[in-house]
Amino acid sequence: MARIFIDGEAGTTGLGIRQRIELLPASYGLEILSIDPALRKDTAARRSMLEQADIAILCLPDDAARETVTLAEGLEVRILDASTAHRIADGWVYGFPEMDAEQAAVIRDARFVANPGCYPTGAIALMRPLVRAGLLPADHPVSINAVSGYSGAGRAAIEEHEKNGGPAFFLYGLDLKHKHLPEIRHYSGLTRQPLFVPSVGHFPQGMIVSVPLHLKDLPGQPSAAEFEAVLQAAYDGCVHVRVLPAETRLEADALANTDDMELRVHHNGEQAVLTARLDNLGKGASGAAIQNMLLMLGR
Known part of the structure; x- marks a missing residue:
């Protein structure tokens, strides 16, 4: 029996993780440890949960996640942190x-695992293989556009959309300092800060991350077919990440309630748009956490 403590289980990601664990077969041997809601900020109570748990999944604001990690010092509990911290x-x-061939094995043996952000999951999946293959220079001026369902925008935004209709669409992060930028740049292998413009649409779940490129501006003027071949090789055999043929229309919520991600290279010969479609609460959050948790448990 493996004991799982979800620190912050009342939030969107925490609820999604709990629901997914409860749907797993009993043969997985998982037990969820829950703290009394009245004690969720009580240091002694949280320390007690950490002492009992095999894995603690942190679904907390960054500062609170750091506090929990400090609280776990000296304990054997392994940590899976869903925050940005x-x-x-x-x-x-x-x-x-799926980031690298050996990454699953590294996660399996790790004590501390950081769950990726939703936007970075798509952006890194698209760019990292291309940068490593030399098709996309690390210092290229990359632009990343993305749209997410409102469920990723926090409780206030969810209530605004579900009770009052909410805005049809809005851009945010227009100070160009979005908290996912360091993560995107670091794991994509970029040496130059990308221009990242996220947005939220009036739909609950789903996401598209897109990277437009002028192929003739790239060294060697690579073709879209070369891009697709590199992506196919990078994710060959992956269960949750697939490279699919280009389409002329993509709906952002098509993968809602799944833990999958689809990558495509759309092009006209001279220009290309790389797209990653996923569920911001699935492969972009709770689904990824379950995938990591099961790896850490050797399931």
Whole structure:
């Protein structure tokens, strides 16, 4: 029996993780440890949960996640952090199993794993193989556009959309300092800060991350077919990440309630748009956490 403590289980990601664990077969042997809601900020109560748990999954604001990690010092509990706090921190393993051929094995053996962000999951999946193959220069001026369902925008935004209709669409992060930028740049292998413009649409779940490129501006003027071949090789055999043929229309919520991600190279010969479609709460959050948790447990 493996004991799982979800610190912050009342939030969107925490609820999604709990629901997914409850749907797993009993043969997985998982037990969820729950703290009394009245004691969720009580240090002694949280320490007690950490002492009992095999894995603690942190679904907390960054500062609170750091506090929990400090609280776990001296204990044997392993940590899976869904916040932004440790994604590029020393001593932490990045929880994107498909990122490299050996990444799943590294996650399996790690004590500290940082669950990826939703936007970075798509952006890194698209760009990292191309940068490593030399088709996309690390210092290229990259632009990333993305749209997410409102469920990723926090409780206030969810209530606004579900009770009052909410805005049809809005851009945000227009100070160009979005908290996912360091993570995207670090794991994509970019040496130049990308221009990242996220947005939220009036739909609950789903996401598209897109990277437009002028192929003739790239060294050697690579073709879209070369891009697709590199992506196919990078994710060959992956269960949750697939490279599919280009389409002329993509709906952002098509993968809602799944833990999958689809990558495509759309092009006209001279220009290309790379797209990653996923569920912001699935492969972009709770689904990824379950994938990492099961790897850490050797399931």
